[in-house]
Amino acid sequence: MPWVSRASAGRVTTRNLLLVLASLNLVVLAGVFLRRLLKQELFALRDAYRLRCAAMVEESLQQGKPSTRKLPLPTGWHREAAEEVLLARWGMGTPPQRQVLAALFEQWGLLAWRRARLRHWGASEPARSALILARLGRTEALPELLRLLEVAPRNTRVAIVNAIEMMGEPAAVDALISFYAKRGINHVRPVLSALIRCASQHPVRLRPHLKHPEAHVRRIVAAALAEVATEDETDCLLLAASDPDPEVRAKAARALGRTNNPQALDSLKALGRDPTWYVRLQAVGGLASSRQPGTAEPIWEAARDRHWRVRQRAVAALCESSSDPAGLLKRMREEVKDRYALAALLSLYERKGTVWNAIGQLHAPQPELRETSQGLIREMLRSGALSSVLYALEAHPDPDVRREIVRLIAECSPSLAGLPLANLLASSHLDQQTRQEVQALLTRLGEGS
Amino acid sequence: MKYLEILLFASTVAIFVFYVLLQAFYCLLLLASFYGAWAQSRLKKLYLPQQLVQSPVTPPISILVPAHNEEATIRESVQALLGLNYPRFEVIVINDGSTDGTLAELIQSFSLRRAEIVYHPLLPTQPIRGIYVSLLEPRLTVIDKVGGGKSDALNAGINLSNSPWVCSLDADSILEEDALLRGIRPAIEDQRVAATCGIVRVANGCRVAAGRVLRVALPRSRLVVLQVVEYLRGFLGGRLGWSWLNGLVIISGAFGIFRTDVLRTIGGYSRETVGEDMEIVFRIHRHFRQIREPYRVVFVPDPVCWTQVPSDFSTLRRQRRRWQRGLAEVLAKHRSLFFRPAMGVVGCLAFPYFVLEFLAPVMEISGFILVPVAWALGLLDWNYTLLYLVLAFLLGVLFALWAVVIEEFTYRRYTSWRDLFRLLFFALFEHLGYHQMVLWWRLEGILDYFRKKRGWGEQVRSGFRHPAPVGQPR
Numbered sequence: 001m002p003w004v005s006r007a008s009a010g011r012v013t014t015r016n017l018l019l020v021l022a023s024l025n026l027v028v029l030a031g032v033f034l035r036r037l038l039k040q041e042l043f044a045l046r047d048a049y050r051l052r053c054a055a056m057v058e059e060s061l062q063q064g065k066p067s068t069r070k071l072p073l074p075t076g077w078h079r080e081a082a083e084e085v086l087l088a089r090w091g092m093g094t095p096p097q098r099q100v101l102a103a104l105f106e107q108w109g110l111l112a113w114r115r116a117r118l119r120h121w122g123a124s125e126p127a128r129s130a131l132i133l134a135r136l137g138r139t140e141a142l143p144e145l146l147r148l149l150e151v152a153p154r155n156t157r158v159a160i161v162n163a164i165e166m167m168g169e170p171a172a173v174d175a176l177i178s179f180y181a182k183r184g185i186n187h188v189r190p191v192l193s194a195l196i197r198c199a200s201q202h203p204v205r206l207r208p209h210l211k212h213p214e215a216h217v218r219r220i221v222a223a224a225l226a227e228v229a230t231e232d233e234t235d236c237l238l239l240a241a242s243d244p245d246p247e248v249r250a251k252a253a254r255a256l257g258r259t260n261n262p263q264a265l266d267s268l269k270a271l272g273r274d275p276t277w278y279v280r281l282q283a284v285g286g287l288a289s290s291r292q293p294g295t296a297e298p299i300w301e302a303a304r305d306r307h308w309r310v311r312q313r314a315v316a317a318l319c320e321s322s323s324d325p326a327g328l329l330k331r332m333r334e335e336v337k338d339r340y341a342l343a344a345l346l347s348l349y350e351r352k353g354t355v356w357n358a359i360g361q362l363h364a365p366q367p368e369l370r371e372t373s374q375g376l377i378r379e380m381l382r383s384g385a386l387s388s389v390l391y392a393l394e395a396h397p398d399p400d401v402r403r404e405i406v407r408l409i410a411e412c413s414p415s416l417a418g419l420p421l422a423n424l425l426a427s428s429h430l431d432q433q434t435r436q437e438v439q440a441l442l443t444r445l446g447e448g449s
Numbered sequence: 450m451k452y453l454e455i456l457l458f459a460s461t462v463a464i465f466v467f468y469v470l471l472q473a474f475y476c477l478l479l480l481a482s483f484y485g486a487w488a489q490s491r492l493k494k495l496y497l498p499q500q501l502v503q504s505p506v507t508p509p510i511s512i513l514v515p516a517h518n519e520e521a522t523i524r525e526s527v528q529a530l531l532g533l534n535y536p537r538f539e540v541i542v543i544n545d546g547s548t549d550g551t552l553a554e555l556i557q558s559f560s561l562r563r564a565e566i567v568y569h570p571l572l573p574t575q576p577i578r579g580i581y582v583s584l585l586e587p588r589l590t591v592i593d594k595v596g597g598g599k600s601d602a603l604n605a606g607i608n609l610s611n612s613p614w615v616c617s618l619d620a621d622s623i624l625e626e627d628a629l630l631r632g633i634r635p636a637i638e639d640q641r642v643a644a645t646c647g648i649v650r651v652a653n654g655c656r657v658a659a660g661r662v663l664r665v666a667l668p669r670s671r672l673v674v675l676q677v678v679e680y681l682r683g684f685l686g687g688r689l690g691w692s693w694l695n696g697l698v699i700i701s702g703a704f705g706i707f708r709t710d711v712l713r714t715i716g717g718y719s720r721e722t723v724g725e726d727m728e729i730v731f732r733i734h735r736h737f738r739q740i741r742e743p744y745r746v747v748f749v750p751d752p753v754c755w756t757q758v759p760s761d762f763s764t765l766r767r768q769r770r771r772w773q774r775g776l777a778e779v780l781a782k783h784r785s786l787f788f789r790p791a792m793g794v795v796g797c798l799a800f801p802y803f804v805l806e807f808l809a810p811v812m813e814i815s816g817f818i819l820v821p822v823a824w825a826l827g828l829l830d831w832n833y834t835l836l837y838l839v840l841a842f843l844l845g846v847l848f849a850l851w852a853v854v855i856e857e858f859t860y861r862r863y864t865s866w867r868d869l870f871r872l873l874f875f876a877l878f879e880h881l882g883y884h885q886m887v888l889w890w891r892l893e894g895i896l897d898y899f900r901k902k903r904g905w906g907e908q909v910r911s912g913f914r915h916p917a918p919v920g921q922p923r
Contacts (some may be wrong), residue, residue, distance in 0.1 A: 014836045021843040028850045029873060032857050036869060124491040131495060155488065158638040159495035166500065189506040189637045196505055227505060308569070343567040350564035350582055380565075387579065391563035 046081050053085040057104065061089075064096070066103045073108055083110050087132065102136065111138065118144050127152065127159035134163035142167055146175040157183070158190045165194035170202040177209050181217045188220060195224040203228045207236045215245040222251030229255040234263055241267045246276040253279060257286025264290065269298050277307035284310060288317030296321070303336050315344040325354050326375035333383050346385050355380070359392045362408075363400040374408060381412040390420065393438070394429040406437045410444065421445075457828060460819055467805065467812045468841070474802045475848050481690035486855045489689075489750055498630050502536050507637060509537040510629060510706070511610035515602035516542055516620040520549040524558045526620055529660020531586055535629040539588045541606045542620075546575070546596020555591050560584040572604040572717035580609070599702065600718035600725040607712050615712065619703045623652060623660055623755040631752035632706045635745075643733055643744045644707045646700040647752030648684045650862065651677045653760060662755050667868045672765065674875045675883045676758045681872075682852035685750060689855070692748035696794035698734065698803065700746070702726035704754035711736065722782065724775025731783045734795045750860065766890045773894025774902065776807050781898075810892040817885070842880050849876035 053071065060067040073079050083105075090101050105111050117129040118141065126148055133141045145167070149160050161184070164172045173195060180191045199206050206228070209221040222240055225233060237259065240252035253271040256264040268290065271283035284302045287295040302314035315332070322328040332345055349355050358373040380389060393405050409421075421442055425435060501507050512530055516523055523542070530540050544552045555561055561581035568577060575597035583589040592605050603617055614636065616629060628647055636642040654668025667674050691697040700707075705726065712718075715732045718725045730746060737744035759765040780803060787804065789796035823829040853872050856862065863869060 014833070014840060018836060018840050018843065021840065021847060025843055025846055025850060028847065028854055032850075032854055032869070032873065035857060036866070124495060127495050131497065155492060156495065162495075162497065162500055186640045187638060188640045189504075193504045193506045312567070340567070343565065346565040347567040350566055351587065353584065355564065356562055356584065385565045388562065388564045391579075395562065 046077075049078060049081045050085050053082045054089075057085055057089055057101070060100050060104055061093075061097055064100065066100060066107050071108055073110075076113075079108075079110060079113055082108055083114075083132070086110070087135065090136065105136065111136075115141060115144065118148060123153045123156050124159075127156035127163075130160050130163035131166070134166035137167070139167055139169055142169050142172060146172065149175060149179050158187055161187060161190045161194050165190070165197045168197045168200070170198055170205050172198045173202075173205040177212070177217060177221065180220060181212070181214055185216060192220055192223055195220065196227045199224055200228050203230055203233055207233060210236050210240050210248075215248065218243060218245060219247045219251065222248045222255060226251045226254040226258065229258045231259050231261050234259045234261040238264065238267050241271055246274070246279050249274060250276070250279045250282040253282040253286040254289075255286075257289040260290055260292065262292050265292050265294060268295075272298050272302055277305075277310055280305060280307070280310045281313050284313045284317055288313075288320065300335070303332070303341050304338060308340050311338065311341045312344045315341050316348060319345060319348045325349060325358075326372065326379045329376065329379040329383060333379065342383055342385075346380065346383070349376075350388060355388050356392075359389070359396060359401060359405070360398075362404040363398065374404075377405070377408050378412050381409060386420070390424055393424060393434055394427050399431070399433060402431075402434045403437060406434070406441055410441050453826070454828065457819065457823055457826075460815065461823075464812050464816050464819070467808065471805045471809065472844055474798075474805065475844070477694075477798075478687055478690035479848060479851055481693045482686050482851075482855060485689040485693035486685065486750070486859050488693075490859045493751060496631070496634065498534070498627055501630050501634065501637065502534065504637075507536050507630075508614050508633065509539075509612040510535065510614045510616050510633065511606065511612040511709070512538060512540045512616045512618060512629075513603055513606035513610070514540060514542045514618050514620050515545055515599050515606070516547065516551050517545045517596065517599070517602070518547045518549045518551060519620040520547070520551045520554050522621045523551055524554055525660045526623070527555070527559070527589065529623055530618075531588060532626070532660070533624060533629055534626045535633075537612075538629065539590065539610075539612065541609055542589070542591045543602035543606050544591060544593045545598070545602035546594065552591070552593055556581065559586055559589055559591075561589075561591055566590065566609070569608050571608055571713055574601050574605040574608065577605065598720060600720045600722075603725075604717040604720075607709060607717055610709055613709055614706055615709050616704070616706045617702065618754070619756060621757055622649075622703045623657065623662055624704065625662070625753045625755075628704070628752035628754060629706075632704070632749060635747045635749055636706070636708075639745065641743045641745045642747055643711050643737065644700055644705060644730065645747045645749055646688070646697075646705040647748075647754055648688075648750050649680065649701050649703045649754050649756050651680055651758050652755035653757055655755065657755075665862045666865065667863060667871050668760070670760050671875070672762070672883075673758060673760050674871055675879055676765075678849055678852070678872060678876045678879055680758070681856050682849055684748075684852075685855040685859075686848060686852040688748040689750055691799060692746070694794050694798065695745060696799035697746045697748055698730050698795060698799045699727045700730050701754075703756050704752070707733075719782075722775055722778040723771050724779040727775065728779045728782065731779060731786065731795075734792065735783070735786070738792055738795075753862075766893075769887055769890040770894035770897055773807075773810070773891040774898045776803065777895060777898035780804060780807055807895075810888045810895060813885075813888050814892055845880040845884065846877055849879050852876075 056067050056069060056071055071082065073082060086101055086105060090098060093101055111133075114129045114132055118126050118133075120126050120129070130141070130145050130148060134145070142164070145160060145164055149157070149164070152160050161176070161179075164176065176191055176194055176198065180187070184191050195206070203225060206221050206225055210218055210225070212218050212221065218240070225237065229237060233255065237252050237255050240248055241256065243249050243252065249271060253268060256268055264286075268283050268286050272280055272287065274280050274283065280302065284299060287299055299314050299317050302310055303318065305311050305314065318328060329342075329345060332342055336342070346355070354376070358376045361369050361373040362377065364370045364373065377389060389405060389409070393402055396402055396405075421438055424430065425438060425442075430438070514526065514530070519526070527540060527542060542555060544555070561583050563579045564582045566580040566582065568580060575595040578593045578595065581591040581593065590609065592609060594602065594605055607615060614633065616632070618624065632645050632647050635645050651673060652662060653670065653673045654666050655662045656664040656666070667677060688697060688699065702725065711733060712729070715729070715736050719728045722728050733744075733746060759768055780800075783800070786792050786796045786800050788801065792800070820829065820834065850873065853876050857869070863872060
């Protein structure tokens with residue numbers, strides 16, 4: 001057997017490998033147990049220490065000032081345990097309690113320690129320190145955080161941005177934009193969130209960056225302005241509305257709506273005719289949020305847009321501003337003549353509960369309420385929206401309501417065409433009385449057709 | 450005799466090369482997962498869920514729950530989903546042609562009513578019978594449709610979704626309260642992320658109430674504990690490693706989060722395979738490579754989804770056969786990716802690895818047949834064979850133990866000493882019997898593929914409230 005003898009040459013190597021593997025497995029097994037044992041002991045020690053810290057914290061909070069007793073914090077391990085206790089209490093503390101806790105942070109040297117950790121060589125420790133300092137609202141650490149933002153490795157950058165966001169200092173806006181332009185292109189959402197928070201009280205800080213040469217920077221600035229812009233930003237937003245980049249135009253449209261400035265109306269109308277669909281979409285949103293007169297017609301125009309999302313948004317805007325659901329549905333059916341827009345409107349009514357409420361009030365004692373509800377159901381039947389009405393015939397608990405529905409169907413449907421009433425009769429959920437009424441209606445409609 | 454000897458020699462060499470390649474992949478994954486777990490444990494401390502909840506940029510998510518004959522679990526599952534800690538989300542349950550009382554249970558529990566809801570049939574699906582909204586819970590929508598399988602149901606959910614992200618779930622899965630926040634975090638932090646997924650853990654044996662896992666424990670059933678070890682190895686050993694290598698090709702159907710526009714662009718879930726969770730990830734990779742846009746598919750180990758695994762042999766057998774058939778279908782469909790440099794890690798590493806995984810039952814069972822044949826013919830060097838078998842066993846044990854090590858050093862869900870002992874014990878002896886049994890079922894799965902078997906087969910749920918006794922079919 002030549003191959004057997006050749007193979008046996010490697011036997012020694014295999015045996016050695018086997019020994020190594022067996023030892024490795026044993027080490028792994030022992031390591032798991034040892035780790036569990038150590039962890040349990042350490043957890044117990046840590047818990048005991050935490051309890052001691054917690055007692056001192058509670059004592060200080062009761063006194064309304066930091067305890068004068070000294071807490072030994074010899075190692076980082078002790079400091080972390082004390083910090084955990086303080087942070088847990090910070091989360092549920094009232095402003096006066098937080099003052100006491102902040103004083104304890106200082107007294108125990110934890111603030112100085114955390115600030116020193118901002119310069120730690122590791123990747124995650126500076127980021128963690130930044131988050132803790134930001135949580136405590138230590139804005140004096142902002143310059144250090146901004147320095148970190150420039151040098152932080154890829155996986156901890158976002159944590160630094162989040163820390164800056166928590167501080168919410170307007171002074172950080174320029175640094176955030178500079179970071180985004182150079183290194184943060186993949187971190188759009190965290191940077192945008194931080195910009196919105198930092199610029200919420202001072203949107204003026206964002207204005208100069210709308211002229212940035214890079215389109216991706218202008219986009220994020222416009223997106224932030226869409227959340228924080230005031231009337232004072234109208235001029236720069238009007239310029240952004242003619243930006244060559246469609247995303248900037250789209251965000252500018254949304255921001256212009258926020259400004260609620262009559263000067264913005266013409267620009268919003270023009271953006272509503274933009275060749276890019278999402279610019280038109282945001283323009284509709286802008287028109288809807290602008291409380292200026294003269295916005296209704298451009299929104300009705302948008303309800304006839306060639307893109308379904310624009311039509312959907314326009315319908316939502318019209319629905320928000322209208323107090324007459326039946327009237328809106330009628331106008332939509334007669335003027336817009338678009339099945340999608342009609343479906344989108346009905347969908348909104350359904351989700352808001354308008355349709356089910358109307359069905360429930362079909363037999364209400366108040367004549368005004370009854371007529372309004374009947375008006376909406378009539379319009380729905382004329383629009384061919386039968387699903388929920390027919391479902392109510394099966395499922396509504398009130399027989400008077402069911403009778404009223406049958407009457408309305410008879411009134412609005414001159415023929416059997418498009419009415420799945422025969423299917424309805426097959427349903428086992430239909431009660432006897434409604435079944436008879438539906439059968440009578442079928443006979444009547446059959447004769448009519 | 451000489452020809453037989455040559456044939457045996459060639460087979461032995463083939464099996465040996467296969468074995469060395471597969472073990473090399475395992476070693477690579479072991480190292481990658483170790484680094485991935487270490488990095489994740491560092492980054493975990495930098496995560497502030499409350500900040501994500503309050504952020505204006507946290508995107509809305511539609512949770513898609515395909516349900517086929519889930520009467521026993523559906524109410525509890527939906528209630529638990531509605532209680533998730535996430536700022537803006539909707540739950541879309543898709544009743545996929547259930548023949549039990551799934552829809553009735555939903556209608557009764559959540560006061561559903563049929564409604565005129567706008568539906569964009571962008572992805573083709575089986576006909577929709579009706580869309581229901583809840584009078585009690587505006588975030589809940591139910592689609593009632595003709596049965597078309599899980600992929601078809603998910604496509605219907607994607608059609609109805611208005612959110613930029615969708616989360617696909619199994620109806621009998623339980624998400625932890627923060628799972629959506631943790632799952633979407635990579636996507637919020639990095640614009641390139643197209644899909645993310647979390648870890649799926651075994652819920653059998655855990656104490657569950659009101660759709661929440663209250664106490665984590667291992668079950669009594671040895672079959673289930675063996676699956677716990679498998680799941681730990683698959684997620685903490687495999688997916689974590691592949692994610693770190695940027696070659697993740699499976700996002701578990703039990704819990705995955707995807708960009709809705711990407712799913713729509715690539716045509717939604719494939720209705721031709723039972724391995725739809727793997728197939729869609731391959732298409733995502735293909736799509737982004739074709740349009741040359743940077744992207745990432747990420748596994749995050751801390752969002753946890755709890756699921757029930759089979760506790761009897763026949764259900765487990767059906768599941769494993771189905772998985773293997775799904776793998777075969779996906780590999781056959783995307784065979785053009787094999788060693789394609791343009792596909793990067795996916796084409797050059799992940800795909801070949803899964804080809805080896807697919808071939809594993811054939812190669813290993815061939816080995817089991819060849820050894821006695823060679824012994825009967827007097828061709829076997831027993832010393833060498835024994836060494837080889839022990840080596841294979843020890844390596845297998847090492848990979849199984851490794852997953853337990855990562856679990857113990859990072860997430861430590863099984864807190865009792867008893868559970869730790871049992872996990873380690875079953876990790877040690879998984880390769881004696883259980884592994885071979887699963888190999889056989891996987892071989893049956895390969896045969897099913899060549900027989901062109903289709904569909905998921907019958908699935909029975911008992912719900913978390915009334916767990917079936919050990920060894921009884923669920």
